Amino acid sequence: MEYALQNMDVGVVLLDAGRRVTALNPAAVRMLGDRAAGLVGAFLHDLHPPSHRAKVELLLAAATDPAAPASACSMMIALPGRVLVVKASALTLGDGPPITALMLMEAAKPAAAAAAAPSPAPAEPLVKLPVEKGQGLVLLDPADAVYLQADGHYTTVHTAEGAFFCGLPLSELETRLDPRSFVRTHRGYIVNLRHAQAVERRDGRAAFVMAAPGAPRVPVSRARGEALKKRLAL
Numbered sequence: 742m743e744y745a746l747q748n749m750d751v752g753v754v755l756l757d758a759g760r761r762v763t764a765l766n767p768a769a770v771r772m773l774g775d776r777a778a779g780l781v782g783a784f785l786h787d788l789h790p791p792s793h794r795a796k797v798e799l800l801l802a803a804a805t806d807p808a809a810p811a812s813a814c815s816m817m818i819a820l821p822g823r824v825l826v827v828k829a830s831a832l833t834l835g836d837g838p839p840i841t842a843l844m845l846m847e848a849a850k851p852a853a854a855a856a857a858a859p860s861p862a863p864a865e866p867l868v869k870l871p872v873e874k875g876q877g878l879v880l881l882d883p884a885d886a887v888y889l890q891a892d893g894h895y896t897t898v899h900t901a902e903g904a905f906f907c908g909l910p911l912s913e914l915e916t917r918l919d920p921r922s923f924v925r926t927h928r929g930y931i932v933n934l935r936h937a938q939a940v941e942r943r944d945g946r947a948a949f950v951m952a953a954p955g956a957p958r959v960p961v962s963r964a965r966g967e968a969l970k971k972r973l974a975l
Contacts (some may be wrong), residue, residue: 742805752825752845758838760801772825772845775912776894788894804829804841817848824848864916872898872905881905883918887936887953891929901953927962928971940975 752769756762762780769955770777786794796816803813815828836922869880881898891911898905907914911937916923926932932949939950941962947961961969969975 744749750847754780754843754845756785756801756841756843758840760841763840769845772847775910783893786868800829801826801841805839864913867914867917869907870898870907870914873905874905879905883923884933884935886923887951888916888933888949888957888959889923889931897955899957924969924972926965927960930959931945933958934973940973 749769750771753764753773754762754767754769755764762783762785765777765780767772773780780788786797789797790893795869800816801812803877812844814830815826818825820829824847825849826846830842830844832840832842833842837971852945858950867883868885870883872881881900884900887898887899887901889907889911890899892906894910896907896909896911896914898907911929913924915931917933922933922935924934926949929941933949936952938956941948941950943959945967948958949961951957951959
């Protein structure tokens with residue numbers, strides 16, 4: 742037990758009184774991976790879907806209540822390939838406003854799995870896209886996705902029937918969706934080429950025109966333009 746504690750990686754995320762992220766330690770950056778980019782300055786509630794924000798607020802409120810049980814100050818979050826335990830603690834520094842420290846710890850792994858450090862397995866292809874609809878979770882056929890748009894550390898999936906929240910980051914979806922159909926056109930967008938009906942250029946900038954209500958335009962960055970031209974034989 743003592744050895745495990747000595748070798749435990751603890752991430753720390755500091756929040757100011759307005760619930761904005763002010764700092765992360767290196768362990769938190771390692772644990773959060775791609776999600777750590779751009780966190781400093783972000784409002785904590787903007788990093789969570791609306792359905793989860795009440796739970797986050799209860800966690801933060803419990804951190805300031807001396808009578809709150811330890812379980813009320815903790816929650817678990819699932820990230821690709823790992824589960825983190827998040828524990829909140831309120832801090833007062835001199836006469837300054839209170840701040841909150843979020844401590845991140847990786848949930849324990851079986852001893853055998855921890856002992857062996859295999860190389861990362863290839864990303865598992867996504868057969869279905871998990872999206873939120875109402876108060877539930879719907880498994881969407883990826884073929885129905887017209888395009889995907891980054892939404893902070895999450896993703897909005899646009900379909901002909903409307904837009905849906907997906908809890909996976911765009912970077913993970915890029916590695917797990919069929920590359921024959923789904924291509925990254927921009928830092929914040931992935932297009933399903935099966936729904937692309939035209940390419941247009943305005944003011945020197947290219948965009949895909951998608952076959953969906955309103956004919957939405959999805960931007961193509963200059964950095965990815967040449968590769969897409971070759972891909973589409975343009």
